[in-house]
Amino acid sequence: MPKFPSINEQMDLIRRGAEEIISEDELIKRLERAEKDEKPLIVKLGCDPSRPDLHIGHAVVLRKLRHFQDLGHQSVLVVGDFTALIGDPSGRNKTRPHLTKDEVDEYAETYIEQAGHILNLETLKIFRNGDWLGAMNFHNVIKLASHYTVARMLERDDFKKRYKSEVPISIHEFLYPLAQAMDSVELNADIELGGTDQKFNLLVGRDLQRDYGQLPQVVITTPLLEGTDGVQKMSKTYENYIGITDTPSEIYGRTMSISDDLIYRYFEFATDVDASALKDVEAELAGSDTNPRDLKRQLAREIVTLYHSSKAAVEAEEAFDRIFIQSDVPHEIEEWNAGSQQVVILSMMCDSNLISSKREARRLIEQGAVTVNGEKITRITEEISLESPVVLKVGKRRFLRVIP
RNA sequence: GGGGAGAUGGCAGAGCGGUCAAAUGCACCAGACUGUAAAUCUGGCGGCGGAAGCCUUCGGUGGUUCGAAUCCAUCUCUCCCCA
Numbered sequence: 001m002p003k004f005p006s007i008n009e010q011m012d013l014i015r016r017g018a019e020e021i022i023s024e025d026e027l028i029k030r031l032e033r034a035e036k037d038e039k040p041l042i043v044k045l046g047c048d049p050s051r052p053d054l055h056i057g058h059a060v061v062l063r064k065l066r067h068f069q070d071l072g073h074q075s076v077l078v079v080g081d082f083t084a085l086i087g088d089p090s091g092r093n094k095t096r097p098h099l100t101k102d103e104v105d106e107y108a109e110t111y112i113e114q115a116g117h118i119l120n121l122e123t124l125k126i127f128r129n130g131d132w133l134g135a136m137n138f139h140n141v142i143k144l145a146s147h148y149t150v151a152r153m154l155e156r157d158d159f160k161k162r163y164k165s166e167v168p169i170s171i172h173e174f175l176y177p178l179a180q181a182m183d184s185v186e187l188n189a190d191i192e193l194g195g196t197d198q199k200f201n202l203l204v205g206r207d208l209q210r211d212y213g214q215l216p217q218v219v220i221t222t223p224l225l226e227g228t229d230g231v232q233k234m235s236k237t238y239e240n241y242i243g244i245t246d247t248p249s250e251i252y253g254r255t256m257s258i259s260d261d262l263i264y265r266y267f268e269f270a271t272d273v274d275a276s277a278l279k280d281v282e283a284e285l286a287g288s289d290t291n292p293r294d295l296k297r298q299l300a301r302e303i304v305t306l307y308h309s310s311k312a313a314v315e316a317e318e319a320f321d322r323i324f325i326q327s328d329v330p331h332e333i334e335e336w337n338a339g340s341q342q343v344v345i346l347s348m349m350c351d352s353n354l355i356s357s358k359r360e361a362r363r364l365i366e367q368g369a370v371t372v373n374g375e376k377i378t379r380i381t382e383e384i385s386l387e388s389p390v391v392l393k394v395g396k397r398r399f400l401r402v403i404p
Numbered sequence: 405g406g407g408g409a410g411a412u413g414g415c416a417g418a419g420c421g422g423u424c425a426a427a428u429g430c431a432c433c434a435g436a437c438u439g440u441a442a443a444u445c446u447g448g449c450g451g452c453g454g455a456a457g458c459c460u461u462c463g464g465u466g467g468u469u470c471g472a473a474u475c476c477a478u479c480u481c482u483c484c485c486c487a
Contacts, residue, residue: 166482261442263441293441297439325439360448363433363449367433367435367447369434395433
């Protein structure tokens with residue numbers, strides 16, 4: 001028999017890190033019903049297995065799904081193996097490329113594996129929407145499509161923009177929200193989660209469920225976390241992300257490079273610190289006694305701890321201090337065997353694959369970005385003699401130990 | 405079905421016979437300043453070469469020309485207007 005925390009307790013957790021709940025009243029009613037019937041709510045999150053590398057931006061909504069698990073509800077992950085073949089147009093200014101079935105399968109596996117860092121896979125139900133969407137025939141599809149109008153589709157901001165700026169929109173992209181909505185009907189979802197960019201799709205789910213005689217799902221959106229640059233949303237294409245499978249040092253370092261204005265948001269959406277700790281952060285940021293850097297250090301430790309361990313966090317911090325505060329060389333550096341006692345700097349940089357082309361290596365030297373054992377290299381023809389291993393440093397954070 | 409416009413580097417977007425490896429902005433890399441923050445400033449941003457220079461690139465293919473991102477033909481794709 002499932003037992004749930006009090007409604008208030010549940011609402012507190014659900015609200016934390018949620019952008020919008022449509023609607024709270026409906027949600028409370030559902031929670032009450034769940035308690036009365038002793039039946040967990042079905043909480044759905046659809047995932048698009050076309051970008052298998054998850055970052056802490058994706059983690060915001062995944063952690064929300066986790067919250068429902070913790071509260072005793074039934075979290076459901078719908079792998080959009082079928083919809084991935086369509087490509088979600090949300091937030092896009094162009095049609096997504098179609099994926100092949102093999103790619104989707106491979107990505108889905110990776111996705112679930114990585115999501116396992118956040119979700120409890122024991123109680124998670126995983127479905128593939130190809131199971132039902134793939135079984136629909138053309139007649140069913142036309143019937144489904146008749147539930148929505150072109151005008152309503154064009155209300156959607158990204159479609160509207162593309163339409164206005166004369167960027168192509170394929171017909172099949174209109175089918176995407178309907179397909180996703182069909183998932184909700186199929187599962188009779190009580191709640192669907194998604195990023196704010198998913199709001200339209202989630203609302204279509206409500207409409208469709210109503211048409212199918214179901215109670216419309218409650219929609220909960222989570223914010224799109226800004227990337228480390230503080231401007232654009234976190235995304236692999238902008239190279240401003242912190243990957244959840246990144247090493248502790250990477251996570252720590254990237255967190256340290258975020259803008260100050262993001263500190264609070266990252267605490268709020270990328271960590272599990274409780275409400276009172278959040279208040280403290282807010283107060284400290286507002287006051288003048290605290291150097292924001294120190295809060296950022298705390299934040300970086302929190303995030304590393306979340307995906308690795310507190311031990312890893314401490315180690316990452318030590319390594320970070322060593323490199324960036326003491327300007328020292330990290331303890332662990334990749335090694336490369338030069339196979340000779342005398343090496344020209346340029347070949348050292350390229351043959352070891354530290355730098356991808358000689359052109360680039362040359363530029364870096366010319367710009368004074370290259371040192372060997374702390375000595376700046378000034379000539380691109382410089383020969384380095386390797387009586388013993390030397391440390392090659394390029395830029396601020398690329399290190400290589402070169403062994404004769 | 406008819407008419408018109410267009411496809412340029414990661415993106416946006418100039419160029420419209422040689423001076424174009426291709427303006428400008430964003431992104432990115434490096435340097436200065438710092439808290440690997442932001443902002444700012446400086447340099448860079450196809451490859452090979454010490455350099456001169458050479459090679460590959462402007463949707464695909466073929467052509468005109470001493471010379472083509474630029475002209476012509478054709479193919480593929482896109483947008484707009486009319487039906």
